[in-house]
Amino acid sequence: MKPARFEFVRARSLGEVATILRQASGSAKVIAGGQSLGPMLNLRLVRPSILVDITPIPELTRIEEDADGLVIGACITTSDIEDGRVRVDGLPILATVAAGIAYRAVRNRGTIGGSICHADPAGDWSPVLCALGAECIVTDGRQARRLPLEQFVASAFEVRLEAAELLQAIRIPRPSRSARCAYYKVCRKAGEFALASGAVLLDRERERFRAVIGATQGRPIVIDDARRLLGAVPQPGTPARLHEGATNELLQGAGLPLNGRLHATALARAAAQAMA
Amino acid sequence: MQSVQLTVNGVSTLESVEPRLNLADLLRERLGLTGTHLRCEQGACGACTLLIDGQPARSCITYAVLCEGAQITTIEGLEDDPVMVALRRAFTAEHGLQCGFCTPGMLITARDIVTRLPDADERRIRLELSGNLCRCTGYVGIVRAVRRVLEEHRAGHFVVAPSERRKLGPVGSGHAGLAAGDMPVSMAVPMGGDTPGTYGEVKLGLAGKKPNIEIRQSFVIARPQTRELR
Numbered sequence: 001m002k003p004a005r006f007e008f009v010r011a012r013s014l015g016e017v018a019t020i021l022r023q024a025s026g027s028a029k030v031i032a033g034g035q036s037l038g039p040m041l042n043l044r045l046v047r048p049s050i051l052v053d054i055t056p057i058p059e060l061t062r063i064e065e066d067a068d069g070l071v072i073g074a075c076i077t078t079s080d081i082e083d084g085r086v087r088v089d090g091l092p093i094l095a096t097v098a099a100g101i102a103y104r105a106v107r108n109r110g111t112i113g114g115s116i117c118h119a120d121p122a123g124d125w126s127p128v129l130c131a132l133g134a135e136c137i138v139t140d141g142r143q144a145r146r147l148p149l150e151q152f153v154a155s156a157f158e159v160r161l162e163a164a165e166l167l168q169a170i171r172i173p174r175p176s177r178s179a180r181c182a183y184y185k186v187c188r189k190a191g192e193f194a195l196a197s198g199a200v201l202l203d204r205e206r207e208r209f210r211a212v213i214g215a216t217q218g219r220p221i222v223i224d225d226a227r228r229l230l231g232a233v234p235q236p237g238t239p240a241r242l243h244e245g246a247t248n249e250l251l252q253g254a255g256l257p258l259n260g261r262l263h264a265t266a267l268a269r270a271a272a273q274a275m276a
Numbered sequence: 277m278q279s280v281q282l283t284v285n286g287v288s289t290l291e292s293v294e295p296r297l298n299l300a301d302l303l304r305e306r307l308g309l310t311g312t313h314l315r316c317e318q319g320a321c322g323a324c325t326l327l328i329d330g331q332p333a334r335s336c337i338t339y340a341v342l343c344e345g346a347q348i349t350t351i352e353g354l355e356d357d358p359v360m361v362a363l364r365r366a367f368t369a370e371h372g373l374q375c376g377f378c379t380p381g382m383l384i385t386a387r388d389i390v391t392r393l394p395d396a397d398e399r400r401i402r403l404e405l406s407g408n409l410c411r412c413t414g415y416v417g418i419v420r421a422v423r424r425v426l427e428e429h430r431a432g433h434f435v436v437a438p439s440e441r442r443k444l445g446p447v448g449s450g451h452a453g454l455a456a457g458d459m460p461v462s463m464a465v466p467m468g469g470d471t472p473g474t475y476g477e478v479k480l481g482l483a484g485k486k487p488n489i490e491i492r493q494s495f496v497i498a499r500p501q502t503r504e505l506r
Binding site for chain 1: 322325445
């Protein structure tokens with residue numbers, strides 16, 4: 001199908017985006033690679049009056065690295081990460097996840113910020129970045145604010161952005177060298193959106209044990225202390241077995257198909273990979 | 277309407293488009309480059325896959341206006357490309373196509389496999405082809421064809437030009453804002469004249485490129501509006 005009519009503007013600075021968004025008062029949509037928004041427009045599931053191209057803005061393809069983490073600009077593509085054009089030292093999980101997102105032709109244009117803002121619960125970036133404790137850097141052109149990704153995602157296809165705000169970058173804290181992170185998605189065909197997904201971070205040095213269940217009916221389910229699911233101190237080499245009672249409790253009422261069994265399996269497999 | 281400058285198969289073109297026009301429709305409807313096929317229009321089937329800045333991308337969910345200043349290469353522009361010559365031969369030999377609808381997209385993806393992943397095994401080939409749907413062949417012939425060309429490549433039968441990408445961000449995007457000196461030359465086809473009832477002739481396809489087939493259409497211009505013909 002073809003999209004409904006829209007106007008098009010190209011923003012050259014963060015301030016310009018904010019001005020356009022403010023003036024459009026909710027009827028504008030930001031576009032970068034368009035690999036999530038494109039299908040939504042073509043299917044007429046969204047009908048913005050204005051589309052704002054943000055790809056000319058230099059800040060959005062910027063990478064900053066410090067001792068504690070990595071800041072990835074919102075317009076960095078999945079294939080930039082897959083190919084290592086963006087150096088992700090200490091975070092090899094990012095390239096692994098990137099390679100499993102959709103298809104190469106989509107990854108060449110699809111951006112990390114776009115995927116997060118689209119907020120499809122079945123998307124891959126949100127669960128894995130939530131497990132890593134990533135934060136969103138949001139700007140209104142004048143000042144930036146930070147909030148944890150799990151708070152940024154409000155519900156299915158909804159994020160906490162004010163009318164004139166834009167996701168500028170994602171900050172990913174670098175886990176310790178011995179940390180293990182894994183992601184597992186259940187899908188019937190390579191590259192598909194997940195039917196269920198699980199992400200696990202085991203960082204004993206920093207005492208961070210996080211688990212995330214993705215492809216839910218809304219926001220990812222984040223378990224800040226995964227020890228209640230995985231046992232006291234998860235040891236590498238031990239078989240990962242989810243605590244059944246705690247898992248059931250977690251998945252109950254989440255409205256997931258098959259009572260969340262597929263999601264429990266995805267999480268267990270991610271845990272097994274992280275502990276292998 | 278929005279003006280957009282693109283380089284299509286090496287030829288610079290300036291088009292005035294509705295922002296909602298996707299790249300595939302621009303190529304097919306305006307430039308007569310019908311080798312790029314459109315089916316699902318949601319990025320799933322892969323029929324519309326072509327090269328943007330030398331990298332495969334979906335032209336159905338990429339609007340033309342997003343590609344200001346980009347280099348577009350369609351299947352027509354790869355006629356003499358050594359990898360594509362080998363792939364076409366292999367697709368024929370291995371029964372890699374039947375109806376041909378998915379073939380342009382398949383060939384573009386296959387070319388990406390050969391150039392980017394010269395050591396790919398069958399599993400990897402299948403994984404990389406998962407974004408291109410074929411409803412005729414069952415993929416067996418396609419996978420065999422790609423394997424054959426990879427083997428030819430390893431045996432040194434042809435040379436692959438590297439297409440390494442350095443720039444970050446979506447392929448095709450972010451070129452806007454080039455200096456004014458980079459303004460393109462329009463490739464508008466000269467028309468007969470602007471008076472009503474003039475006979476016109478328009479050559480479909482891209483000027484300066486040898487098309488696979490050449491179609492010439494003669495017609496009477498009912499109204500003196502050159503732009504209606506383009």
